[in-house]
């Protein structure tokens with residue numbers, strides 16, 4: 241049974257905006273460390289949006305993107321499925337109460353012990369892109385259902401995903417299919433990952449067409465039970481226009497698909513990117529008086545923490561002062577907290593004059609941040625405060641009730657939280673004191 245500990249989510253009145261939620265957290269906790277707020281409603285909305293825009297595509301949340309336990313519990317309660325890359329990720333999902341048939345093991349190069357674990361818990365569907373991986377799986381888990389990961393690229397992506405994995409369409413796929421046939425292994429279908437992020441709708445269409453053709457080839461080869469297309473991840477979460485274009489292209493490509501074919505996806509960033517806002521504290525400041533005067537701010541999260549993606553995918557970071565006093569803008573640099581010179585969050589930005597003790601807010605920080613953070617120099621990864629507004633909570637509970645029909649959700653959890661809302665007790669913050 242899937243249930244979640246709703247009590248750890250702070251509920252705020254609808255009219256309290258993010259900036260005031262943040263001020264409240266800082267004051268209540270006498271906060272100095274950097275932290276995230278996780279807006280749970282955002283996760284719920286993304287799931288609703290997916291289900292109505294692409295009803296034929298079953299999302300399997302790629303937990304690697306952000307394994308925050310609240311995200312997992314909320315998605316599990318909404319009946320979402322999961323894409324795991326390792327034993328540890330499968331363990332986390334299983335411990336949340338999700339059954340193994342809702343998990344796919346999508347790493348094409350797997351450690352022996354992780355395959356053994358998949359077998360133990362009954363996760364059958366797993367990716368392969370070469371014969372040696374097939375043989376390894378056959379030896380450990382002959383009942384596994386294999387999905388061939390294809391090397392399908394898009395011209396427009398953040399990170400090229402087929403550089404490391406993927407079977408070449410023209411030269412390798414048929415050989416691998418023959419090999420799987422000869423080894424008497426079960427072939428379940430085909431998958432691809434176009435790039436992360438990838439907003440090129442045409443490429444999703446092209447990927448699906450390739451999979452459809454290969455399904456026909458596989459059927460002719462005698463893989464009678466083959467029934468899966470996996471369109472992977474890459475779908476952006478902070479750009480509705482691209483999302484709806486992709487949804488349109490995917491739906492079109494699936495229009496005449498044999499209904500016995502199951503279509504799934506592995507979205508990561510789509511679900512979480514906008515739901516997490518990072519808040520950092522200016523712990524030091526230095527003014528460099530050179531040809532051009534520059535202000536250097538040293539904040540308490542950086543490249544070795546939440547900003548590693550600067551080096552990998554170079555997203556656009558926009559610093560927003562928590563207390564915007566306005567005024568003249570100055571050429572500034574923002575450094576992370578460690579002693580390492582690589583630890584530069586922003587090399588050149590025009591920003592108002594800030595002081596030690598001020599806070600900087602960073603939106604859209606949910607993907608590939610928490611999961612890649614280290615404790616380099618002794619600076620621990622930033623903590624997460626899950627929050628939700630009252631109407632968001634009602635929507636979430638309604639959705640869960642609808643999906644799980646009240647029988648399988650922990651009733652006491654629901655009643656408990658509803659009672660707390662009625663009582664207007666500590667989960668609800670009514671007044672947010674101005675702290676600066």
Ligand SMILES: Cc1ncc(COP(=O)(O)O)c(C=O)c1O
Pocket residue numbers: 302304305323346347433435436437438472473474475506507508509510607
């Ligand atoms: C196999 C696989 N699936 C899904 C994802 C998630 O990608 P995204 O977060 O861009 O949706 C990744 C990301 O690395 C991946 O490797």
